Amino acid sequence: MTILNDMLDHNQKFVDNHEYKKYETTKYPNKKMVILTCMDTRLLELLPKALNLGNGDAKLIKDAGALVSHPFGSVMRSILVAVYQLQAQEVLVIGHHDCGMSGMKPEPVIESMKARGITDETFANLSYSGIDIKQWLQGFENVTESVAHSVDMIKNHPLLPSGVPVHGLVIDPKTGKLDLVVDGYQD
Numbered sequence: 001m002t003i004l005n006d007m008l009d010h011n012q013k014f015v016d017n018h019e020y021k022k023y024e025t026t027k028y029p030n031k032k033m034v035i036l037t038c039m040d041t042r043l044l045e046l047l048p049k050a051l052n053l054g055n056g057d058a059k060l061i062k063d064a065g066a067l068v069s070h071p072f073g074s075v076m077r078s079i080l081v082a083v084y085q086l087q088a089q090e091v092l093v094i095g096h097h098d099c100g101m102s103g104m105k106p107e108p109v110i111e112s113m114k115a116r117g118i119t120d121e122t123f124a125n126l127s128y129s130g131i132d133i134k135q136w137l138q139g140f141e142n143v144t145e146s147v148a149h150s151v152d153m154i155k156n157h158p159l160l161p162s163g164v165p166v167h168g169l170v171i172d173p174k175t176g177k178l179d180l181v182v183d184g185y186q187d
Helices: 003-016 019-023 041-050 072-086 106-115 121-130 133-136 141-153
Strands: 033-038 058-062 090-096 166-173 178-182
Touching: 003 019, 033 041, 033 072, 041 141, 041 166, 058 072, 058 106, 058 141, 072 090, 072 141, 090 178, 106 133, 141 166
Parallel strands: 033 058, 033 090, 090 166
Antiparallel strands: 166 178
């Protein structure tokens, strides 16, 4: 049996037993917030519990490192949609200690890509198209600075309405303790 088959079997039982009913909510976040956080597996249940969030309380965006790497990329688009269409009134950027993006260098990732069949020709084509693959894959050195940078990109985005608080925090993936980096109410 494959992972997919296991999930589909479980899903059928989940639906048949009406287990979904305890998760029913609307598409609008009860607590009027959108959260950008890391895709780290340790945060899957820990982060909502540490923030006292239940199903339906917040919009949740996850990417590697909780990074806004481009002002007009999909992360920023999702934040703007949450604010303009889904009633989010505050934005939280929550990075974490011991992040895989911390200190990540592009060269080992590129070598792994090559080992799995990505050719030098593909990298050359990307470079020719103006994509700096090394910059795109570069991690960060300091999680606090990285969170502050993402907060700054969001807060100063030309399409974000004024008055939307943008907060920055760092969570400990072992204990759930939050450290405040940027208090969006102070700006």
